[in-house]
Amino acid sequence: MGRRSDHSREELRALIVAEGHRQMAEVGFAKFSAREVAKAIGYSIGTIYNVFGSYDQLILAINGETLDRWLADLEAHLEGREQDRLRAAIDAYFDFALGQRNAWTALYDFRLPENEIMPEDYRIKVTAITEVVVREIRSELPPKHVAQAPALARSLLATVHGHCYFALNGTFALLGEQNPLAAALDRVDDALARFRS
Amino acid sequence: MGRRSDHSREELRALIVAEGHRQMAEVGFAKFSAREVAKAIGYSIGTIYNVFGSYDQLILAINGETLDRWLADLEAHLEGREQDRLRAAIDAYFDFALGQRNAWTALYDFRLPENEIMPEDYRIKVTAITEVVVREIRSELPPKHVAQAPALARSLLATVHGHCYFALNGTFALLGEQNPLAAALDRVDDALARFRS
DNA sequence: TATTTTAATTGAACAGTGATCAATATCATG
DNA sequence: CATGATATTGATCACTGTTCAATTAAAATA
Structure with a gap:
């Protein structure tokens, strides 16, 4: 076959990412297969490689989609809220990770090969999520310490992530921890x- | 071929784990291959499966070896130290993870399938590392709060892990964090x- | 409209993986 | 020596990511 009228290049890319994200959420990083994605949208494996160039770039695009949804979810939970915004953000963090287990975990299961560089738009997405936390932490900090907000946000992001x-x-189940969220909030x-002080 | 006199079952298992750990440290979880391990020790792929039953159990054994070395490393860094023991433990945590990148990361890259249960000896190894942290935190806590040591240790382990x-x-490089260890120590x-207080 | 150019799509082919298991080789014992 | 028990093999299978000459269809041109 040749050109198809039913999908522009951009639409096809979006279609693959959408179905890829769906399958990632369903089967998880270890069992994810590019062939299965192609099959589900009625294209061949070759087309996936024409559009993304490599398996890694496909995963990166799917993880980018997860980051988009994560940010949207975070902002939705904060919208219109007046009090306890930082707490709400951390609640949302946990909810998203637990609810989107496989997709969220894939964010960390995947590691870019040493030589390749991370696409700019992926960096932007990660930064955008961080910015939300920086903003909320800044508003909880006394004026004299506001400059510390970015550094503190990075550290607390790592804390909550852990x-x-x-x-x-x-790991927590193994160690007998019953309430990970409460522990994170304490930290x-x-x-x-x-x-x- | 059949029985070989040069290796008992126990020795063979240890040989596979040792070479497996070596290769895991060298190539990382994603590129690790059971066949390569077999080749390196002069056995066939079938033997690996006879000894471990599955790929997952092999990885679990290799990760167990990493946990053993991690605990030994931790205790070596604490041995004879009188002051700043908790700080020394966290230093060692970072050093080990950075120095044994691939092996350490494999601890988290691998996830046991939903149905299968984690072997008892693996749980014991994880607990043993945790116990070291519990012990050090207990000694930093005022007597009246000593009972909180296990819960606090779990939470700080997660914090340092993050x-x-x-x-x-x-992630930290992307966000501009220059000194992750210092940030962890602050938390x-x-x-x-x-x-x- | 007929022809050529351009671009999209295919899927067989390749090298690698984890997994299986009948066949084989070796050892220990009677 | 013969027999039974055990360890080891490696061809085989179904799958994976990856490549790329061949094919198809649309668009541009004559």
Whole structure:
């Protein structure tokens, strides 16, 4: 076959990413297959490679989709909220990770080969999520410490990530931790307390 | 061929784990191959499956070896130290993860299938590492709060893990964090401060 | 409209993987 | 020596990511 009128290049790309994300969420990173995605949308494996160039770039696009949804979810949970916004953001973080287990985990299961560089638009997506946290932390910080917000946000993001990861991968269950979210919130409080004294 | 006099079953298992760990450290989880391990020790792929039953069980054994070395490394760094033991433990945590990148990362790249259960000896190894942290945190806590040590240890383990993970996977570099270890130590201090007031 | 050019799509082919298991080789024992 | 038990093999299977000459269809041109 040749050119098809039913999909522009851009639409085809979007179609693959949408179906790819769906399958990633369903079967997880380890069992994900580019061939299955092609089959599901009625194209051949070759087309996937024409559009994305490699398996890694396909995964990157799918993970980018996950980041988009994550950011949208985060903003939806914050919209219109007046109090406890940071807490709401962390709640949403956990909810998203638990609810989108496979897609969220794929974000970390995938590692770009040493030589290749991360696409700019992927960096932007990660930064955008971080910016939300920076903003919320800035508003919880006393004026004199506002400049510390970016550094603190990075560190608390790592803190929450660690708790969330251990909740998902079974480490916390193994160690008898019943309430990972509460533990994470405690650590965030502890960090903020440093700047309130 | 049949029985070989040069290796008992136990020795063969140990040989596979040792070579497997070596290759895991060299090529990483994604490029790891059971066939390559078999080739390196002069056995066939079938023998690997006779000894371990499945790929997952082989990985579990190799990750178990990594946990053994991690615990030994941790204890070596604490041995004889009188002051700043918790700090030394966290230093060692980072050093090990950075120095054994591939092996350490494989600990988290691998996820046991939903149905299968984690072998008891693997649980024990994870617990043993945790116990070291519990012990060090207990000694930093005021007597009245000593009972909180296990819960706090779990949470700080997650905190340090998050920082270490972001340091290794490039997230911190992307966000401009220059000193992940220092950030982790700050968060640990913040948590301990809660129990000192 | 007929022809040529351009671009999209295919899928067989390749090298690699985890997994299986009948056949084989070796050892220990009677 | 013969027999039974056990360890080891490697061809075979179904799958994977990847490539790319061949094919098809649309668009541009004559």
